[in-house]
Amino acid sequence: MPGLIGKKIGMTSIFSPEGKNLPCTVLEVGPCVVTQVKSEDVDGYNAIQLGWGEAKDKNTSNALKGHVSKAGTSAKRKLVEFNDFEGEFTLGQVIGVDIFEEGEFVDVVGTSKGKGFQGVVKRHGFGGVGQATHGQHNRLRAPGSIGAGSDPSRVFKGMRMAGRMGGKRAKVQNLVVLKVDAEKNLLVVKGSVPGAKNSTVIIEK
DSSP states (O other), X not given: OOEEEEEEEEEEEEEOTTSOEEEEEEEEEOOEEEEEEEXXXXXXXXXXXXXXXXXXXXXXXXXXXXXXXXXXXXXEEEEEEEOSOOSOOOTTOEEOGGGOOTXXXXXXXXXXXXXXXXXXXXXXXXXXXXXXXXXXOSOTTOOOOXXXXXXXXXXXXXXXXXXXESXXXXXXXXXXXXXXXTTTTEEEEESXXXXXXXXXXXXXX
């Protein structure tokens, strides 16, 4: 199976049969609808496109309405394409959270929390310039030198400096599935996943 789309509910903890307290994240996953099936003959590669979540009519373009109507479904909030899967799928097929099994490993993709413009101490873990004595003034969290002078007379690409932090696509791999609730479309995975509460995530098998 390719994977599913869902949202992050929040974090909690459960006890393992051995009595260990395991931190875990609760995800609301699916149901997802197959909105497009791509083939190598027509599109040049094999893939399926899944749609998740109901979108408001005022926020949906006519092109998207026409696209999802071929699958016999309404407009979706999120469309994701999966090209690494096994098995055959049909247009309009509904896939639920029951494709996952307890004990297997999954990868979760999300958008990390945006933290705005941050300095080098918070963004990269710099230690600052050191002690507050010896004439230091408002320099405790400064980046310090960023390169040599006349040679090379420039700042190298990739220099770790202050800038926007977070708000980027992030993937956490090999999370263990602890529980699967098919009736409530809930998936409980061990550990944390990227993003804030109610943010969209992609679960890959």
